Every structure is written in structure tokens, then in C-alpha cells.
Amino acid sequence: MNVDEVRLNFNPASLQALNAVLAFLMFGIALDTRIADFKRVLKMPLAMGAGIAAQFLLLPALTFVLTLVLKPSPSIALGMILVACCPPGNISNIITHRAGGNVALSVSMTAISNALAIVLMPLNLAFWGSLHPTAAPLLKTIALDPLEMGLHIVIIIGLPFVLGIAFARRWPALTERIKKPARTLSFVCLVVFIVAAIAGNWRYFIDYVGLVLLAVVLHDGLAYGLGYFTAKAVGLKEYDRRAVSVEVGIRNAGLGLVLIFGFFGGLGGMAVVAGVWGFWDIIAGMALAGWWARRPAARTRFEGVGE
Template identity: 25%
Template sequence: MLTQILIPVGLILIMFSIGLGLQVSDFNRILVSPRAVITILVMQMVFLPISAFVISLLLEMPPELCLGLVLIAACPGGITSNMLTRLARGDAALSVGLTVITSFLSVLSIPLVLQLISPFINGQATIITLSFFDVARQILVLTVLPLATGMFLRTKYPNHSARLESPVVMTTSLFFLLLVALTWANQWENIFASLAAVGIAVALLIALNIFSGAAVAKLMRLRDKEQTTMLVEIGIQNSAMAFMIAANILNDMTAAIPSALYSVFMVLTGLIIVGLRRQAAPKQIST
């Protein structure tokens, strides 16, 4: 299928464009806000996949859709979360720092999560077999290496990289939207058949994560900007990465359906968060 050839190319370009906007100094935010970083990382990398798994079991979703829902929850944030955090007047530097951390950790975290849940969803209609090292190797090649290359170019050639960042981001974003549209067209029958179950699951996942994130942020006494960042980070996932892993690494387009729907739901959710937080904090947008 053409989309399965284009998806890895699109993901490499997306991760490269993210790297162009990052610098090694972005890690400094870890030292400035360690409590916020740890709290958000735990929510992103532990709570989100668990909540997705529980929801899929409660709704008795087929194993491929269950795997796809957990996969999108296990993926890191990306350039969309950075942009929405800035628009919502959150801590943009914290969001960027989290993108760097979670993107690099995803090489181990995503295959680990998939490996842990696969035995619990086996025994149903389809037996799912996953190789931890194969998944990790492909994520490394398709996501971390392009990200690191972009960061290297930003550090080595800052002026040229800064000029390239916006057009590259725009081009890759449009390219990914095209891939999603092609997938919807090619997989419409499967998507339509799964729309009710997956739509409910995605909506529940986002709602649960947002409300839980707000409660945890208050409990941990995070600053207002850090609370905003947390809401965006746990609601916006790298759907391009989830899409690619499902379609090309797991070789299962059915498992890609949750990420296709999530990409729509998360943008709507992000815009709602931006609107609410801008009303709650009518100050100059954080840079």
C-alpha cells in the first residue's frame, strides 16, 4: 500500500522538523522545574497507557483496536503540543523539554508497554506477537535519529536551521494530514465499522486524562503555567508516530484506526484547552 511506504517518510520528516526547533539547552528546564517534569512524565508514560488499556478492556474492544488505543497513549507529545502550549499561555520551555525527553525515552518505553500488554489481549481473535528489540530498533531509526539530526543541525547551524524550521514544519504537517486523509479513504469501511467503539474509547481516554491531569496538577501544587502544560501534554500525543508503528511496524492498519481518530479528537481538545486557559490567564503569551 502506498500509504505504508509514505508513512515512514512522513514520520522521519516530522521528527526532523521537531529536532530543528530543539536545542540541547532545552534540557535545562528539567533542572528549573523538576517536580513538574517528574509529575507530567509519570502521567504521560505510566498513567496514560494504563488508562487506555483499562478503557479498551471495559469496552471489550478487539485486540487490534486495544493495541492501537494503548499505542497512541504510549506515544510522546510532539510539535503540536509545543504549539498549543504556547497558545494556551503555558510553559513553552517546559513543553519543549518534555518533547525532547519523551521522544528519546520512547525507544524503550513504547516497545516495553506493547510487550507488557500483549499477553493480556492475546487469546482473543488474533494472536499478537511483538519483538521488543525489533520495535525499539525501528523507532530509533525512524524517530530518534531524525530528531537528533535536526537538533545537531540547529546547534551547528542555528541561523540556517531557524529559517528552515517554519517551512519544514508546515510542509511535514500538510504531508501528514494528506497521509491521514489517504488512510481514511482506503480504510473507510474498517473505520466506519469501528467508529462507535473507537470513538467512545478515544473520547473517554482524552476526558479521563484531562480531568485526572487537572486533579494531579492541583494536588502537586504546580504553577498555573505548569498546569496548563500538563493538560496539553497529556491530551496531545504524537499521532504520526502511533500511526507509523501500527501500519509499518505492527503491519496492522486496524491498529492504526485509534490514532487516525485520535488525531482529530486531540486537535479539538487542544483548541478547547487553549480557549479556556487563555480566558483564565489573560496575559502575554509565554515565549
């Protein structure tokens, strides 16, 4: 069967549970986010600007070009575009720390990128998807409403994020005790659901993983490289480049799966891309971080997370 005709199964109750897990994940990210993270942007506008531009302007554009070069099936191309439009996941902060990069910059970028994604993600997907020669007709048959998707993202990303920040401000001592377990638990739950989504549709993943694996590996490698060389192009030091590279390379594939099952009916190529990406970008990120860890980078100013 053509991958564009496959619809993966994920029952409504499981989808609601996945929405709840993703909301909890965003709440956990917010517990480790401070107003100072947003104020820190004023101290390093060049680094932040480079990272945001790489994520929301350059990566979707590069992905669009990559799909034209590789010429995958329409649903796979649309899945690659969707993943590129997702915000970074909170594991990016852990990988940046392991890589010896600027954790303060990583935390700030994660916070701001997730806030911006509420508006930019559905707009980016609608824009690049509608321009794609093979994915655009598929997108039209789905009749995607960017406003409806935006509202969904507000509920599962925006609201938990705001509540998490408010919780951390109101109960700072309690937050310090629970933030690490909360982030760990939410991440584990997300991985479990991704595994469950794959396990429940194992035959399709086995049948089509060969179609997407090369595309995902190449796509992810380009994302890490794009972040690094964008940071280098604007004159950032190695310490900051590593943070930007990881922020661009790590995408929240769990959010992608939620949207694929919620708005695209579990469209085969999209779901397989997001499922494979959800594991591969972490594997690639940890391998890259391990390599960087053996090559310490000189620190720049404003690296303290508590500043």
C-alpha cells in the first residue's frame, strides 16, 4: 500500500492522554523557566536572534528545499516540514549541558521558541506546505485550518507553559523540589507514548521506515549543522554555537505526533517521520554532545542559568 494512503491507528482516548502528557511536559519545561530567561534576551540579542531565525525561518526553508531534492512521497515531505516547524524539546537543555555549551542560552531559547511556536508553527506549516508541489494537494484534501491548529497548540503548549511559570513564581521552594522529577517523568511518559504509537502500528513502521530513515538522518544532520553555522556566521563563540546547534537540531516530535493524529488522521508518511525523528534526533544529539564534551569550549558571559 502507498504510504500516502495509510492511516495509522491511535484511538481518541490515547490521543487525549497524549495531549495531557505533552501539556505536562510543557509544564515541566516552564517550572525551570524564569522571567529572567526572557530578560536575558536583552543581554545576548545576537545569539537569540540567530537561534530564532535558524529555527523558524531557515530550517523550514532548508527542509522545503531538501524535500524537493529527495523527492519523497507527499506525506513524508509534509511530515518533514511539520517536524521542522515544531519547537525544540526540553531535552535540548540536557544535551547542551552535556556538550559543554551555553545552558543559559539554551534554556532561554527553549522558553522563547515554545512561546513563539504557538503562532509561528501553524503559519509555517500552512505556508511551506501550500508551496510544496506534491504535498500541497494533500494538504488541501485535509483542509487544515491554521487557526484551529493554533488554538490546539495554545491549549497543549501555551496554557501549561504559563501555568508552569506562574507556579514557579508562586511556590519557588516546592518548584525546586519537584521540577527535576516532573521533567523526567513527563519525558519518560512521552517516550512511552511514542513507543506505544509505533508498537500499535508496528507493521506500517517496519514497512515504511526504510523510506524515511535516510531522509530523517540527513534532515536532522542538516538541522544541527544549520544551527551551528548560523551561529558562526554572526560571530558567536563556540560555547554559544553549541547551544544554538542543539536547539535547532532537537525538535519536539511528540508535539508533531499529537498534531498528526489530531489533524491529519494519522497520515502514514507523516507519522513514520515524526516517530523516527523522535528517537533519532536524541541519539544524534547525545553522540554529538559526547564528541563536543571531549573538546571543552571557552565560556562567554551570561552563561549562568540563574542570571
